Amino acid sequence: MGLRPRPGRTGRQLGRAHGGGGVTTVNATTPLTPLDGIRVVDLSTGLGTYAGRLFADLGADVIKVEPAGGAPERAVPPLTEGGLSLAFAFTEAGKRSVILEGSDADRAEQLENLLGTAQVLLTSEGPGRLRERGLRPADVTRRHPALVHVSISPFGLTGPWADRPASDLTLLAAGGLLALAGDPDLPPVRAWGNQTSIISGVHAATAALIAVLVLEETGRGQIVDVSAQEAVAHSLENAVQYVDLEQSVRHRVGSGPVEAGTGLFACSDGWVYLVGGLGGLPLAWNAITEWLEGAGVAGAATLREPRWLARDWRRSAEGVRTFRDLFERFAAPRTKRELYEDGQSRGISIAPVSTPDDLLASPQLVERGFFRPMTVDGRTLAFPGSPYRFEGLDVAPGIPPARPGADTRAVLDALPAAARTTAHSKE
Structure with a gap:
């Protein structure tokens, strides 16, 4: 995958596209990653962060836009000795960090110019909040017709629940997974971790990659509407098959054997x-x-x-x-x-x-190099890598998350002149 050569953009020049149509050229012997040339603007929190990580693993230039002071997810336990969330270190690995500058109008203008250099936008809020922020998907894709807007929200962009608040627990319940988890005579049991974020991220990244292929073929972007509730419902293993094949509804059975053997x-x-x-x-x-x-x-x-x-x-x-x-x-x-x-x-x-210790020592995972070392706050830790391989290419290279706003100047200075002028006028 990755952007195909276009007029004035040879195979030798295929690289990351930046503001104003410029290209950072790469040597002909430099291996191209699957998404080399794709820029992703990641405005997401929670539900969308893993989708951005998957894009970064595949070589996209993922720009995490954080609020002043950094994303609050940086402080969600468990933490490193330096106070960084381990979950944040995992989902934000390989991304660049930008904090938009100036007044509300300045930041809005910088974001618009940034979107003009991107192929994919990730958001994770309901339609009401997106509308308040000037990010209603229909408006965004009208202003940027060659942009894929991936909206990952609790219940999707339409329907009576579209703007309802939700958590990992309520989404597991709404998607049906809680009905299958736990003992039959006790309350349902929530799986550890923010599973809805991972499930939604996988679905969103898969759909977004298809939309990027369409973008490359036609030059047209589109809206990808991902409902976390529906993503969970799509992940209920064989519960649907039981209804279809046996006309029975699966229920919680606990951890004991369900039939002999x-x-x-x-x-x-x-x-x-x-x-x-x-x-x-x-x-x-x-x-x-x-x-x-x-x-x-x-x-x-x-x-x-x-x-x-x-x-x-x-x-x-x-x-x-x-x-x-x-x-x-x-x-x-x-x-x-x-x-x-x-x-x-x-x-x-x-x-x-x-x-977890068994997995770290698994001969299969060790042989495939699944766990990747990443240095966070001065300490090298083992993090899960990518579940796929490309011949001759390295994915998930273990680049730690950037400091809040570490790439602001590099990114904003590469934007079109109007945005650079706005940003520098406030310095």
Whole structure:
């Protein structure tokens, strides 16, 4: 991806576009990133920040526009020893930071000129607030017809809930995920972290990339309207399939096995998740039975009885309990890694429940270099990298977030003359 060569812009000159149509040229041997030449103006908070991070990973010039003093998200715990939010360090890595200067009118003019140099705008507020800020998407794309305005908001730009306030918890509830999380006889359980921000960011970045392709083909921008509620609803695993295929609605089932052979099982150093049945039907049942028999587990041979093929028995409380007792006696002296490697070698669907330390030591993730070192406040930490690879290119290079306003002068001085004059007149 990335801007294609145009008249006066050869392959050797393809690079980041800046104000006034200028281009920072790159050497012919310099590897181009997938989004080289794409500028993203990131006005988002919360819901939109991860989308901006994904663009930065792919090589876009992402400019984070912060309020005076810096974004309040910089102080959200947990913090580094220097007082920077670790979550902020992750979502803002690779972005440049700009603080617009002068009066309200000056800042509005600087923003307009900045948008004139960009291909993508990220916002994360409802339609009412966008209208108050002069950023109503229809108006923005009319003023900048070659701009993709990605609006990420709690409930989308239309509908009776469009301007309702929301939080991660309320969006998980509105999107349906809370209905599936937790024990059936207890209140729902919220997943740790701001999951709606990650879910919305992935959906927004995917849609925005498609819009950028259209922009490159046609020269026309468009509005990308992302509803966090809908993004969550789109991420409910197989809940919709259950309605479609079995005419049943999934409910909270807790952490215990949901049918014989499937669920969480304790082992010597934690837990494994085993899928030995799905929809009441056994999966790799003979392999599981042979595994337990080979280990000398008392009673393992009873798993060959015909009742284990019956859906009702497999889903009965007694069937679930009987299998769990057998398997956990087998698993008790074994580590989750041993169970994972041995089970996988037998064609059994089993996986360890990994802790953060497990993930850092995972041979698969280590081999692929998933965790990337990034120095924040003088200390080098391991942060999650990108889940994709491009031959010959490095993505997510581990550039720490800029200090508040660190790139203000470089960015504003590269804007068209009118904006530079406005900014310097206030210095």
